[in-house]
Amino acid sequence: MIRYIKEFILSSNKKEVKSKKIVKLILFSVLFFFIILFVVSAINILNYIKDSKENEKVFDEIAEDIEIQEIPNDSMEDNNYIIDFKSLSQKNSDVVGFLKVNGTDIEQVVVKSKDNNYYLSHNFEKKQNSAGWIFVDYRNNLDGADKNIIIYGHNMKNGTMFSSLKNVLDSEWKENEENRYITFITESENAIYEVFSVYQIENEDYYIKTNFKGKEFNTFINTMKNRSKYNFNVDVSDNDEILTLSTCGNNNNYRIILHAKKLIK
Numbered sequence: 001m002i003r004y005i006k007e008f009i010l011s012s013n014k015k016e017v018k019s020k021k022i023v024k025l026i027l028f029s030v031l032f033f034f035i036i037l038f039v040v041s042a043i044n045i046l047n048y049i050k051d052s053k054e055n056e057k058v059f060d061e062i063a064e065d066i067e068i069q070e071i072p073n074d075s076m077e078d079n080n081y082i083i084d085f086k087s088l089s090q091k092n093s094d095v096v097g098f099l100k101v102n103g104t105d106i107e108q109v110v111v112k113s114k115d116n117n118y119y120l121s122h123n124f125e126k127k128q129n130s131a132g133w134i135f136v137d138y139r140n141n142l143d144g145a146d147k148n149i150i151i152y153g154h155n156m157k158n159g160t161m162f163s164s165l166k167n168v169l170d171s172e173w174k175e176n177e178e179n180r181y182i183t184f185i186t187e188s189e190n191a192i193y194e195v196f197s198v199y200q201i202e203n204e205d206y207y208i209k210t211n212f213k214g215k216e217f218n219t220f221i222n223t224m225k226n227r228s229k230y231n232f233n234v235d236v237s238d239n240d241e242i243l244t245l246s247t248c249g250n251n252n253n254y255r256i257i258l259h260a261k262k263l264i265k
Contacts, residue, residue: 103179162247193260
């Protein structure tokens with residue numbers, strides 16, 4: 001009887017030791033996981049800071065090729081921009097235009113690549129960069145043939161790229177009539193666009209359609225106007241050309257979209 005009791009006690013002790021080892025292993029695994037998570041987060045933050053500083057330097061260099069001239073107060077635009085495309089193209093042959101969106105911080109040179117992925121992770125100098133750059137859809141031609149020109153940019157937390165595009169959803173932005181006009185300058189034209197729709201939507205492909213047949217464009221316009229958070233009372237027909245700006249929101253869970261029609265060249 002005593003022998004069985006001793007065996008039972010020894011067995012219980014072994015189970016207790018084994019349980020303690022399992023608990024220690026679990027605690028070590030959890031601690032190791034959080035250490036790895038901390039290291040990865042720290043690396044991402046450092047890379048983000050580095051990328052932001054690199055782009056700030058690029059912004060300053062590009063500014064040398066952009067001249068701003070004051071124009072009359074009754075104009076739809078506050079300033080007249082003279083872009084040195086020759087100089088910019090020497091720095092990056094992908095340069096196609098310059099974009100200014102009133103009521104936001106968007107005032108930037110625009111590029112275009114052979115796909116829609118490259119400038120999601122490369123800056124103006126074609127260096128790997130998490131902020132990417134503002135770019136035109138690779139399917140677009142800027143010769144006036146396309147009915148819908150689409151421009152993309154990241155929604156950066158430091159306020160750069162298309163971060164401030166979210167301003168267009170605010171009622172205060174909408175009430176300022178000057179904010180309804182967008183400047184998009186290319187080598188062939190200096191165009192002004194008037195906003196007719198702003199909204200946010202889940203990620204989809206419909207609004208980035210570039211080619212239309214028959215009455216598809218008219219249906220497209222009506223759909224975009226019906227989606228708008230505000231009624232801008234702007235007439236848009238199938239004879240118009242439009243500009244679409246797109247960025248992500250809420251950790252890429254939805255898109256913030258602006259549509260505007262071309263007024264003048």
